[in-house]
Amino acid sequence: MILEEKIYFWLLLAIPVIVVLFLGLSFWRFRAQRKFATVEMLKHLIPDRSWFKPILKLVTICVAVVFIVIALVNPKAGTKLETVDREGVDIVFAVDVSKSMLAEDIAPSRLQKSQQLVTQIINNLGSDRIGLIAYAGSAVPQLPITTDYGSAKMFLQALNTDLISSQGTAISEAIQLAESYYSEDSKASKVLVIISDGEDHEGEAISMAENAADEGVRIITIGVGTEKGGTIPEKRNGITQSFKKDNEGNTVITKLDSKTLKEIADAGNGIYINGTITADAVEALQEELSGIDKVAFESQQYADFVSQFQWFLGIGLFFLILEMFYSNRKTWWIKKLNLFNE
Numbered sequence: 001m002i003l004e005e006k007i008y009f010w011l012l013l014a015i016p017v018i019v020v021l022f023l024g025l026s027f028w029r030f031r032a033q034r035k036f037a038t039v040e041m042l043k044h045l046i047p048d049r050s051w052f053k054p055i056l057k058l059v060t061i062c063v064a065v066v067f068i069v070i071a072l073v074n075p076k077a078g079t080k081l082e083t084v085d086r087e088g089v090d091i092v093f094a095v096d097v098s099k100s101m102l103a104e105d106i107a108p109s110r111l112q113k114s115q116q117l118v119t120q121i122i123n124n125l126g127s128d129r130i131g132l133i134a135y136a137g138s139a140v141p142q143l144p145i146t147t148d149y150g151s152a153k154m155f156l157q158a159l160n161t162d163l164i165s166s167q168g169t170a171i172s173e174a175i176q177l178a179e180s181y182y183s184e185d186s187k188a189s190k191v192l193v194i195i196s197d198g199e200d201h202e203g204e205a206i207s208m209a210e211n212a213a214d215e216g217v218r219i220i221t222i223g224v225g226t227e228k229g230g231t232i233p234e235k236r237n238g239i240t241q242s243f244k245k246d247n248e249g250n251t252v253i254t255k256l257d258s259k260t261l262k263e264i265a266d267a268g269n270g271i272y273i274n275g276t277i278t279a280d281a282v283e284a285l286q287e288e289l290s291g292i293d294k295v296a297f298e299s300q301q302y303a304d305f306v307s308q309f310q311w312f313l314g315i316g317l318f319f320l321i322l323e324m325f326y327s328n329r330k331t332w333w334i335k336k337l338n339l340f341n342e
Helices: 006-034 039-045 053-073 110-123 149-157 171-181 205-214 258-267 278-290 309-324 332-337
Strands: 075-088 090-096 129-135 139-146 190-196 217-223 233-236 239-243 272-274 295-307
Touching: 006 053, 053 309, 090 110, 090 139, 090 171, 110 149, 110 190, 110 278, 129 149, 129 171, 139 149, 139 171, 171 190, 171 205, 171 217, 190 258, 205 217, 205 258, 217 258, 217 278, 258 272, 272 278
Parallel strands: 090 129, 090 190, 190 217, 217 272
Antiparallel strands: 075 295, 129 139, 233 239
16 A cells, blocks of 8 residues: 655644643633532533533544545555566666766756756656666676666665765776676676766776677767866855865866767777757767667566545544534433543
8 A cells, every 4th residue: 555645744733732722611611610610510511411422422533533534545456467568678877976976067067967967867768667777986786787766766865975085087987887786697788887977987998888888888979078177166065165176276177078078989899979058968868879779678567556545534534524423411311321421
């Protein structure tokens, strides 16, 4: 069972508010009655008044609120399973998280631009499987090959430049790690999408791209940044305090190395894409992927979830209507039992 709109659980806070109002109203009524008669006299003036019925009405209203809130949350339960054949390619995204990706020569920053690009690409995918790698001075796996796009987006948004302590742009390590992502038994086409500014790369990247191409991996590179370059802000609490400097005290200017990224793409039988304009970059990648053969790589079962809110809404309305039939008088048959020897 899944809960579609969990935010409505906040409405349960209405229950303690109702209880406080009930207690306040009861206390005010008690004080008002005491001005005209004592407790013993009230028993004679209002002999059939029930002290239990108001509490029962309160409980009934609270139960009704609980069920109505659950109805608003809209629980869904699986009712059937169906087998779906999926076709696509295996795509691994390798995202550069080195400090140079903090440069803001491309808004809002190179890293945030990379996250936007990958998110839009995922939104436009069909039934392809995807994986995620983060790399700087070394490469770190983030998400294995999966069809869970929601998890991929969650891991993607969590990427930051503090994820990897060693600095640099180890594209060669990212390529090597990506090769381990692909299953040897799978016949699906293999694609590696590298998003980077290409700066401070290791010289082995091109040779590693050639080796990956021999293994059937097509490498597509997306460049984020500008040839003019930009400074690397050092922020605290979101406010820029200074800019990164080199050992000689000069402000570091980081530039997009599109030449290297093009060479890596050429070595990997892929293409280079300029990531400045998100829509154009996504369109170019889609066009490249459309030319890749897609194969059926799995049959997956999906539960067909159906809303169950109507049951909870019906029970909630039942308790609300039931509360309307309660009176503040004692129930006649309980009164006849004389349980308390009154």
